[in-house]
Amino acid sequence: MTAFRLDGYLARIGWNGPREPTHATLAGVLRAHMTAVPFENLDVLLGRGVRLDLDGVYTKLVEWRRGGYCFEHGTLFQTALEHLGFRPVAHAARVIMQRPPEQAPLTHMVLTVQVGGDAFVLDPGFGGHAPLVPVPLVAGREARDGADLHRMVRQDNEWALEARIDGMMKALWSSSLEPAQPVDFVMANHFVSTFPESPFVTSLMLRAFSPSGRVSMMNRDLTIRHDVAVEKRIIADRRALRGVLTEHFGFDLPEVERLRVPSVPEWD
Helix, strand or coil: CCCCCHHHHHHHHCCCCCCCCHHHHHHHHHHHHHHHHHHEEEHHCCCCCCCCCCCHHHHHHHHCCCECHHHHHHHHHHHHHHHHHCCCEEEEEEECCCCCCCCEEEEEEEEEECCCCCEECCCCCCCCCCCCEEEEECCCCCEEEEEEEEEEEEEEEEEEEEEECEEEEEEEEECCCCCHHHHHHHHHHHHHCCCCCCHHHHEEEEEECCCCCCEEEECCCEEECCEEEEEEEECCCHHHHHHHHHHHHHHCCCHHCCCCCCCCCCCC
16 A cells, blocks of 8 residues: 655655645645646556556555646646645536547546635646646636636536637537546546557557746647747657657657557557
């Protein structure tokens, strides 16, 4: 058993700032978490499955310095906030970037937290378009971070998180923001990691933030953003993928040299 250790977690994300449950701490720890812990679905593609028990999540993301997807990020970050004196609440959401809500199951995990009488939405595990700052839970109030802009809006009797993408505001997910139970995420995790048509089962997805931008990979397509400069590359094989993990995502995983990605037949 690996008990959660706040000092170990904060060392993992490189946070040396205050630990009082204030907005400054919340914003600082969120940014530190998201810039230190990448988004990745490699264990699903390796056939290992994804554990959501706290011991498993802490071991993987903190001790092994790996990344994970929303349920892993959310579980770890929620626990860290609780140890810092916050009272975060977990919620299930529908990812609606590419499909209407009626076709989007509740397969995403987000958090809300009250600070000084105000409520904020935190989304440490969405991926490439996730906000690096807490987003006020007030309809239309913007959260700006450099060129990034996010806001919460009301949509079909639910809350939706919008991000500015290519100059236009686009909904990322929607949720009633009713409190969810851990078992809800166990069920959703099983679905997204085993359903044959799940994008986590069929595609490789990676994201890491850097001081000057972000690095993302979808299947063989690698995109590196430094300020306004954008570099795009095609990753030829699994050995090159392993090098990308080491260079841009902060960990080495020899097992990826036998990785099977259904959407990348060139690697079969």
